[in-house]
Amino acid sequence: ARIMRIFKLARRSVGLQSMAYTVKNSWKDLGLLFSLVVMGMLVFGSLEYYVEYEEEDTGFTSIPQGMWWAVQTLTSLGYGDFTPTTVLGKLVGSACAVSGVLVMALPIPIVVDNFADYYKEQKKIEAKELKKEAQAKEATVDVAVAKIANLGLVKTLCSQPRAKLAEPEDLPRAQNGMYRK
Numbered sequence: 001a002r003i004m005r006i007f008k009l010a011r012r013s014v015g016l017q018s019m020a021y022t023v024k025n026s027w028k029d030l031g032l033l034f035s036l037v038v039m040g041m042l043v044f045g046s047l048e049y050y051v052e053y054e055e056e057d058t059g060f061t062s063i064p065q066g067m068w069w070a071v072q073t074l075t076s077l078g079y080g081d082f083t084p085t086t087v088l089g090k091l092v093g094s095a096c097a098v099s100g101v102l103v104m105a106l107p108i109p110i111v112v113d114n115f116a117d118y119y120k121e122q123k124k125i126e127a128k129e130l131k132k133e134a135q136a137k138e139a140t141v142d143v144a145v146a147k148i149a150n151l152g153l154v155k156t157l158c159s160q161p162r163a164k165l166a167e168p169e170d171l172p173r174a175q176n177g178m179y180r181k
Helices: 002-012 014-025 027-052 063-074 087-105 108-159
Strands: none
Touching (some): 002 014, 014 027, 014 108, 027 063, 027 108, 063 087
């Protein structure tokens, strides 16, 4: 039940939403990454086992043990709990490490690009919402200022005595018969 709270939190967290969006849109690329790691694990783990199994004091006692080593090497984790001892085993280990770097380097930029696109869109939406809120506040302030100005104008007009308005015949005439301003 407590784990479900994390999913409720994801509704309000932009970071968790962006992660979910990225995984959803990059599932093919992530599937490619995992399948390449699994294939590398099978190939290099089995190969390393067959190269190293006859050696004394080796950690490669079974193919699953070799696969464990291959996952560590492919992902550049390298616990160092056991290492190849033969020259051929070290060559296989080097090939495993280089292919691991390549396997990780291929799909990761695509996933990062999907994340960056989503994040950029979210920032644009957030900026539009902030601009809309600012415009709404500005409109509210403008209405309040207009009310205060009108109230002040009414008070001014009510407090001053009436001024004598000029009659039309008192105003100077232009040549075409129109009044000048």
